[in-house]
Amino acid sequence: xxxxxxxxxxxxxxxxxxxxxxxETRKAVREMMENDPKELTEAFYKxxxxxxxxxxxxxxxxxxxMNKYTVGMATQGFSNYLKAHFPDQPIQVVISHDSRxxxxxxAEVTAKVFSANGIKVxxxxxxxxxxxxxxxxRHLKCQGGIMITASHNPKEYNGYKAYWEDxxxxxxPHDKNVIAEVKKIAGVEEIDFEGKPELIETIGxxxxxxxxxxxxxxxxxxxxxxxxxxxxxxxxxxxxxxxKLVPDSLKNFxxxxxxxxxxxxxxxxxxxxxxxxxPEEPAALELAIQKAKELHADLVxxxxxxxxxxxxxxxxxxxxVLLNGNQAASLLxxxxxxKWDENGKLTGNEFIVKTxxxxxxxxxxxKKYQVEHYDVLTGFKYIADIIKRFEGKKTFIGGGEESYxxxxxxxxxxxxxVISCSMIAxxxxxxxxxxxxxxxxxxxxxxxxxxxxxxxxxxVRKGKEGAEEIQQMMDNFRAHPPKMLGGSTVxxxxxxLSSTDHDLATGEKTTIDLPQSNVLQFFxxxxxxxxxxxxxxxxxxxxxxxxxxxxxxxxxxDQVNRELEEKIDSIIRELNL
Numbered sequence: 001x002x003x004x005x006x007x008x009x010x011x012x013x014x015x016x017x018x019x020x021x022x023x024e025t026r027k028a029v030r031e032m033m034e035n036d037p038k039e040l041t042e043a044f045y046k047x048x049x050x051x052x053x054x055x056x057x058x059x060x061x062x063x064x065x066m067n068k069y070t071v072g073m074a075t076q077g078f079s080n081y082l083k084a085h086f087p088d089q090p091i092q093v094v095i096s097h098d099s100r101x102x103x104x105x106x107a108e109v110t111a112k113v114f115s116a117n118g119i120k121v122x123x124x125x126x127x128x129x130x131x132x133x134x135x136x137x138r139h140l141k142c143q144g145g146i147m148i149t150a151s152h153n154p155k156e157y158n159g160y161k162a163y164w165e166d167x168x169x170x171x172x173p174h175d176k177n178v179i180a181e182v183k184k185i186a187g188v189e190e191i192d193f194e195g196k197p198e199l200i201e202t203i204g205x206x207x208x209x210x211x212x213x214x215x216x217x218x219x220x221x222x223x224x225x226x227x228x229x230x231x232x233x234x235x236x237x238x239x240x241x242x243x244k245l246v247p248d249s250l251k252n253f254x255x256x257x258x259x260x261x262x263x264x265x266x267x268x269x270x271x272x273x274x275x276x277x278x279p280e281e282p283a284a285l286e287l288a289i290q291k292a293k294e295l296h297a298d299l300v301x302x303x304x305x306x307x308x309x310x311x312x313x314x315x316x317x318x319x320x321v322l323l324n325g326n327q328a329a330s331l332l333x334x335x336x337x338x339k340w341d342e343n344g345k346l347t348g349n350e351f352i353v354k355t356x357x358x359x360x361x362x363x364x365x366x367k368k369y370q371v372e373h374y375d376v377l378t379g380f381k382y383i384a385d386i387i388k389r390f391e392g393k394k395t396f397i398g399g400g401e402e403s404y405x406x407x408x409x410x411x412x413x414x415x416x417x418v419i420s421c422s423m424i425a426x427x428x429x430x431x432x433x434x435x436x437x438x439x440x441x442x443x444x445x446x447x448x449x450x451x452x453x454x455x456x457x458x459x460v461r462k463g464k465e466g467a468e469e470i471q472q473m474m475d476n477f478r479a480h481p482p483k484m485l486g487g488s489t490v491x492x493x494x495x496x497l498s499s500t501d502h503d504l505a506t507g508e509k510t511t512i513d514l515p516q517s518n519v520l521q522f523f524x525x526x527x528x529x530x531x532x533x534x535x536x537x538x539x540x541x542x543x544x545x546x547x548x549x550x551x552x553x554x555x556x557x558d559q560v561n562r563e564l565e566e567k568i569d570s571i572i573r574e575l576n577l
């Protein structure tokens with residue numbers, strides 16, 4: 001029996017068979033209509049929307065796919081909004097892209113649509129990391145920017161990150177306003193694809209130079225690097241943009257013993273050597289760790305395709321240990337705060353930022369040095385917003401999120417793997433200079449502040465049915481919240497959708513002073529924290545587990561680690577995940 005397609009979806013698809021679309025697109029839509037009703041539904045049941053990471057989707061024909069027309073509509077809507085918001089001034093934007101299939105094509109389509117609307121475009125000559133795009137917006141005094149990337153998603157995906165004049169990704173009200181402008185566009189006939197070449201300027205080396213100089217100025221211990229310049233580092237860009245700047249930045253810092261994984265140094269949107277180009281996945285670092293063992297290296301670093309996140313592995317005897325994003329962020333923030341204190345740079349006017357699902361250890365460190373600290377929603381654009389809010393009033397030292405994204409300094413307004421690789425390498429050199437290692441330093445932090453153990457569980461539910469199932473899971477958690485987790489009573493529930501912080505012991509409810517978001521957090525009596533949120537960029541619902549134990553002596557590390565792991569696993573079983 002042939003699957004029936006919703007008449008509304010069919011009607012929507014038929015519009016893509018008109019002369020407004022090219023023959024290749026029309027052919028793909030006809031093929032779905034005749035032979036693949038399920039794929040037709042997935043391609044047209046909704047329009048791609050801006051989430052926490054902008055526009056992102058599978059490449060192909062359809063309103064719910066990344067293609068020339070959805071990219072064109074997004075750019076036309078953004079152009080309309082920019083012209084309305086900056087009515088009496090020339091408007092400029094920067095465009096960059098990663099190594100994914102069609103990324104250069106989408107970047108050029110975007111440049112043509114902007115220029116057709118009378119907007120000056122700076123287009124990078126080749127792939128560049130997301131953080132350099134963020135830097136270039138402010139460096140070139142632009143009103144906006146676009147990064148064509150799907151970050152660490154599988155190879156069939158691509159995406160479109162939109163940035164504002166502060167160099168940060170769009171947040172409210174601009175994100176919603178741009179969506180509204182896109183929705184006003186009745187059809188692709190309203191998109192002007194005829195670019196004006198005279199308004200498109202190619203940029204490259206001169207922006208690289210300015211950016212790398214700013215990164216180099218972040219170094220806090222040049223004398224330490226001089227002593228430890230031979231620190232053996234293995235780096236892989238995982239076929240992405242990091243190859244453009246990370247090796248150069250490490251060289252600028254003074255590191256002379258950097259080894260790039262050759263098999264993964266060539267930009268390639270098919271990511272042939274990895275199942276997933278995601279530095280959160282242990283498998284993505286396998287080649288680099290193998291090389292590190294051969295070389296007896298000290299540090300392994302891997303960046304994702306658009307160069308904004310970094311995963312690291314550190315030496316432990318003859319083996320390597322993968323650190324999660326919370327651990328790497330803690331080591332980096334500890335280094336920054338310690339050196340700022342030692343260098344006499346702390347005036348009482350500095351601050352750090354983390355996201356609500358990131359380890360509380362970062363706040364313990366901030367409290368130790370009496371540095372202000374802020375929690376924001378998941379998504380680095382919210383960290384950028386805090387930096388913007390305090391610009392000229394307070395000094396941002398650094399910040400991070402558990403998903404392997406970190407930032408030092410404020411000249412970039414997004415997570416930055418170029419900066420992170422450079423500063424993590426400096427942190428490793430600082431450890432080596434004291435006769436220790438990053439892994440031992442992490443144990444020192446746990447001895448001082450308690451053993452923080454985190455785990456992320458992601459459940460994938462693709463397509464329309466998957467999105468409905470994910471929402472049903474959130475509804476169930478709201479209607480029937482857990483009373484116990486890991487043998488400890490749930491004493492507090494934060495619901496960021498209703499902006500409610502509910503103290504279950506007293507019954508008191510207070511308002512959460514953050515934008516509304518579909519996130520739930522459960523806090524237990526013994527200090528555990530479980531956060532639940534649907535991903536804004538992927539067909540996933542994510543569960544973040546964070547528990548705290550006591551490490552009384554270094555020798556007990558492995559035992560306590562196992563006990564905490566078992567405790568998290570028991571909570572996972574309780575939640576039937």
